[in-house]
Amino acid sequence: MIDRVNHVDWGALVYLEMFVAGIAAGAYAIAAILELFGRGRSPIARAAHLLTFPLMAIAGLLLIVDLSRPERFWHMIVQSKTLFPMLKPWSPMSLGSWLVLLFPAFAFVSFVDALVDRGMFRLGGWRHGQTLHGSGVGPVWAVLGGLTALGVGIYSGVLLSVSQFPGWADAPLIPGLFVATALATGMGALLLFTALGRRTEPVDLQDLARASTMVIVWQMLLLLLFVLTMGRTGFEVFLTGSTLLAIIGAVLLGGIVPLILLRFGAARLRPGTAALAAVMVLIGGFLVRYAVVMGPQLHG
Amino acid sequence: MEEARGFYTDTTVCIGCKACEVACKQWNQLPSKNGGAHEMSGDSYDNTVALSGTDWRHVKFIEQFSPDRSQQRWLMMSDVCKHCVQAACLEACPTGAIIRTEFDSVVIQADVCNGCRYCISACPFDVIGINEVTNTAMKCTLCYDRMQANMVPACAQACPTASIQYGTVSELRQRADTRVATLQAQGTQAYIYGKEDVLGGLNSFYLLVDRPTVYGLPERPELPSRKVASNWLIGWGSAIVGGLVGALSLRKSRMDGRTTEARDAEEVRR
Numbered sequence: 001m002i003d004r005v006n007h008v009d010w011g012a013l014v015y016l017e018m019f020v021a022g023i024a025a026g027a028y029a030i031a032a033i034l035e036l037f038g039r040g041r042s043p044i045a046r047a048a049h050l051l052t053f054p055l056m057a058i059a060g061l062l063l064i065v066d067l068s069r070p071e072r073f074w075h076m077i078v079q080s081k082t083l084f085p086m087l088k089p090w091s092p093m094s095l096g097s098w099l100v101l102l103f104p105a106f107a108f109v110s111f112v113d114a115l116v117d118r119g120m121f122r123l124g125g126w127r128h129g130q131t132l133h134g135s136g137v138g139p140v141w142a143v144l145g146g147l148t149a150l151g152v153g154i155y156s157g158v159l160l161s162v163s164q165f166p167g168w169a170d171a172p173l174i175p176g177l178f179v180a181t182a183l184a185t186g187m188g189a190l191l192l193f194t195a196l197g198r199r200t201e202p203v204d205l206q207d208l209a210r211a212s213t214m215v216i217v218w219q220m221l222l223l224l225l226f227v228l229t230m231g232r233t234g235f236e237v238f239l240t241g242s243t244l245l246a247i248i249g250a251v252l253l254g255g256i257v258p259l260i261l262l263r264f265g266a267a268r269l270r271p272g273t274a275a276l277a278a279v280m281v282l283i284g285g286f287l288v289r290y291a292v293v294m295g296p297q298l299h300g
Numbered sequence: 301m302e303e304a305r306g307f308y309t310d311t312t313v314c315i316g317c318k319a320c321e322v323a324c325k326q327w328n329q330l331p332s333k334n335g336g337a338h339e340m341s342g343d344s345y346d347n348t349v350a351l352s353g354t355d356w357r358h359v360k361f362i363e364q365f366s367p368d369r370s371q372q373r374w375l376m377m378s379d380v381c382k383h384c385v386q387a388a389c390l391e392a393c394p395t396g397a398i399i400r401t402e403f404d405s406v407v408i409q410a411d412v413c414n415g416c417r418y419c420i421s422a423c424p425f426d427v428i429g430i431n432e433v434t435n436t437a438m439k440c441t442l443c444y445d446r447m448q449a450n451m452v453p454a455c456a457q458a459c460p461t462a463s464i465q466y467g468t469v470s471e472l473r474q475r476a477d478t479r480v481a482t483l484q485a486q487g488t489q490a491y492i493y494g495k496e497d498v499l500g501g502l503n504s505f506y507l508l509v510d511r512p513t514v515y516g517l518p519e520r521p522e523l524p525s526r527k528v529a530s531n532w533l534i535g536w537g538s539a540i541v542g543g544l545v546g547a548l549s550l551r552k553s554r555m556d557g558r559t560t561e562a563r564d565a566e567e568v569r570r
């Protein structure tokens with residue numbers, strides 16, 4: 001591998017997009033799991049349905065603005081000269097573009113479903129009490145949407161780790177770390193949403209706190225393995241300057257602090273404590289994205 | 301389909317005149333850097349520094365001196381896009397902007413590229429850059445427009461020492477093999493970089509006299525697609541474990557919750 005002079009210039013817009021899309025992907029995947037347990041209309045699942053689509057809309061916008069020619073964003077999906085679909089499954093960027101298109105489509109229906117369930121409006125037989133989620137079709141929709149969500153959580157990691165840049169190319173666990181971060185931050189966002197909600201049920205908070213604890217542990221384990229497997233080049237690239245600080249920050253703020261808060265507050269978790277832990281998880285997830293995306297670029 | 305065409309660059313006869321760089325810039329109407337402001341890199345006679353979206357030819361100057369400076373050697377090499385038979389950029393491009401032409405060269409269509417910059421990360425040779433005038437990714441086209449008119453690419457036409465030679469790849473390889481044999485007979489450790497072992501063969505290949513890394517070339521470049529499947533597997537593996545961990549916790553919580561609710565209900569009944 002050679003030193004790079006030409007940079008991809010994937011800066012703040014990109015790691016912010018990966019962070020936001022990760023939250024959406026993680027939250028939707030958790031809602032899908034709840035649906036499979038027959039809890040598709042539970043407050044936690046509904047919180048995920050309400051959060052996911054707006055977050056993906058923001059993520060899509062960030063991706064478009066980051067292009068050097070934003071007006072040509074549709075070239076990712078449609079061949080500009082023939083108008084045939086443009087898909088290369090072997091290219092993570094191409095497959096990722098389709099996932100970023102498909103996942104919001106599932107998320108949009110779930111978003112509308114959540115609004116209908118709240119009685120905000122009705123569309124024919126689609127009304128409060130007769131919604132997609134929680135019905136017989138709900139699990140099918142949740143599984144398909146959940147798979148596209150996880151695909152969104154994974155693809156950005158694959159995209160980086162198959163590149164030719166020293167650091168990214170040396171860290172094979174980036175896709176695993178990214179999807180773990182997506183689940184942790186998705187869970188964190190739901191915890192925050194639930195903790196700040198007016199109709200918070202203690203059992204919902206306890207549910208989320210216990211699940212969050214386990215997912216945070218998984219994310220921290222992946223972060224440790226990511227560091228251990230990156231090799232000498234990875235050490236030079238990631239464990240220096242602001243990326244080293246970001247990784248330390250991710251371990252402290254995104255791992256140790258929320259684990260302590262959730263663990264010690266487990267017996268009778270207060271909404272304020274849960275909200276604080278959730279904010280810490282989100283900050284930690286953001287720092288992970290920053291460190292992984294910027295490390296090789298700052299190093300060069 | 302025409303026979304594959306390309307460049308054979310014999311680095312042993314390059315004199316570092318940069319006529320190729322000038323001819324390329326002139327023919328392809330490529331802009332200067334920083335509005336033409338004169339900038340010295342401090343790196344030998346090299347002020348172009350690297351291939352980029354506006355520099356499609358780059359003459360490298362490699363100064364090799366022994367510690368006591370009693371022995372010295374200058375290596376010069378005119379670098380360019382390799383027009384790989386297995387092209388990583390073409391494989392990665394999500395818009396279809398990068399195509400393979402009838403001459404087996406690899407060209408970026410400026411009217412299709414949307415500047416996602418993924419090809420930059422995919423190229424193992426660091427050839428592609430963003431052209432700040434068009435805001436699209438750009439690189440050498442092997443003078444596709446000239447080739448269609450049966451003309452020699454501008455750089456090869458301008459090269460005064462025939463360091464850059466243009467032709468059909470099969471003929472160029474024969475010429476290169478003969479030259480390698482001659483140099484080896486003279487005691488020079490010459491070899492060809494870019495035979496079939498490098499990405500299926502480089503249509504723009506080089507005669508070198510030192511290790512590839514000395515010239516800033518990768519020893520064993522690889523296609524990104526070789527790692528794609530394993531990376532997706534790692535991602536899905538983590539997703540399954542993370543999802544299961546979360547799912548089991550949620551399920552256990554619900555069960556515990558139900559047990560508590562049942563106990564509470566029983567107490568109320570009493």
